Amino acid sequence: MDADVRQMTWTELEALCTNLEKACSKQLRGEEAAAFAKLASFYGAKKEVKDNASIADLVALINADLSEGYARANKEAAAANDRGAKRALLWGEKSSKLLKSLLARYEKQGAALTENTGVFVCEICGFVYVGEAPPDICPICKVPSFKIHPVRKEAI
Amino acid sequence: MHAARNLRLCTKDCVCLFICPTGATNTENGQIDFEKCLDGCRLCVDACSSGAIYLVSSTYPKPQPKEEGVVKAIFDLARSKAEQEDVARSISEASDDAALRQICSVFEQSSRIIGEDLWRESGYIIAQSEATRTLLKTMIKEHGNLEGFPLEEVEELLSRLS
Numbered sequence: 001m002d003a004d005v006r007q008m009t010w011t012e013l014e015a016l017c018t019n020l021e022k023a024c025s026k027q028l029r030g031e032e033a034a035a036f037a038k039l040a041s042f043y044g045a046k047k048e049v050k051d052n053a054s055i056a057d058l059v060a061l062i063n064a065d066l067s068e069g070y071a072r073a074n075k076e077a078a079a080a081n082d083r084g085a086k087r088a089l090l091w092g093e094k095s096s097k098l099l100k101s102l103l104a105r106y107e108k109q110g111a112a113l114t115e116n117t118g119v120f121v122c123e124i125c126g127f128v129y130v131g132e133a134p135p136d137i138c139p140i141c142k143v144p145s146f147k148i149h150p151v152r153k154e155a156i
Numbered sequence: 157m158h159a160a161r162n163l164r165l166c167t168k169d170c171v172c173l174f175i176c177p178t179g180a181t182n183t184e185n186g187q188i189d190f191e192k193c194l195d196g197c198r199l200c201v202d203a204c205s206s207g208a209i210y211l212v213s214s215t216y217p218k219p220q221p222k223e224e225g226v227v228k229a230i231f232d233l234a235r236s237k238a239e240q241e242d243v244a245r246s247i248s249e250a251s252d253d254a255a256l257r258q259i260c261s262v263f264e265q266s267s268r269i270i271g272e273d274l275w276r277e278s279g280y281i282i283a284q285s286e287a288t289r290t291l292l293k294t295m296i297k298e299h300g301n302l303e304g305f306p307l308e309e310v311e312e313l314l315s316r317l318s
Contacts, residue, residue, distance in 0.1 A: 156252050
């Protein structure tokens with residue numbers, strides 16, 4: 001079953017292209033990676049801004065993933081015994097739980113949450129960490145910490 | 157199949173230079189010269205005591221078929237992750253609060269990584285596949301006329317991936 005390009009949002013198309021860009025980079029196919037990057041930028045430039053977007057919207061979406069989306073996908077992947085899918089769903093669900101908790105902590109503490117500390121994201125699995133320094137090994141995907149990057153607070 | 161060097165692991169023992177029959181391991185940029193490298197020779201791979209050299213396949217087997225139910229459920233999640241990226245970016249763009257923008261950026265980046273991984277496991281794990289070729293052809297058909305679409309690059313990509 002193929003992805004339906006006509007039904008996909010610009011952001012979905014962009015993410016599919018950045019995934020293929022990474023796939024080519026890892027095979028050291030620089031020119032193919034560059035072409036996918038260009039295609040990703042084309043779609044990325046079309047992304048729209050949603051009016052009145054709020055943290056509450058994010059909470060609702062991530063709650064729906066955790067209560068329905070992952071449950072359904074896990075069930076399908078288990079029934080098909082699809083190891084690759086089970087692996088991606090396990091990592092994604094764990095990272096999603098951390099994103100949910102990040103939002104809850106931010107709603108409670110506001111700017112104090114990150115005032116004197118760093119925030120990090122694992123480039124492999126999306127693991128999120130608030131603290132001075134990331135763990136040596138990603139607790140979700142077990143990659144070494146050089147793949148876990150700080151996300152800086154930037155003034156406008 | 158050609159050798160490649162992981163520069164993060166390379167300890168410059170240079171046994172690969174000594175052992176390579178063609179000189180492909182001796183380059184200015186530190187990477188192996190893929191053109192000079194002999195297909196599947198792997199002498200350097202086995203000789204490197206740091207485990208810094210590996211083989212990169214030129215061809216890949218057909219991806220394992222995926223159950224439709226699995227793929228559909230994963231597509232739905234990937235869509236949700238993309239929507240969350242959009243929401244996080246939109247919150248960020250409407251705000252001048254640096255802490256909120258940082259949280260949104262984390263959310264956006266993490267959602268993208270989770271989303272990419274979902275695409276990977278729904279049939280797009282490697283670019284050399286029928287699924288990717290179909291994708292690119294459909295993109296040309298649907299979006300090829302839009303301003304800024306990199307038509308030349310995508311056509312070149314299709315020929316490289318065939």
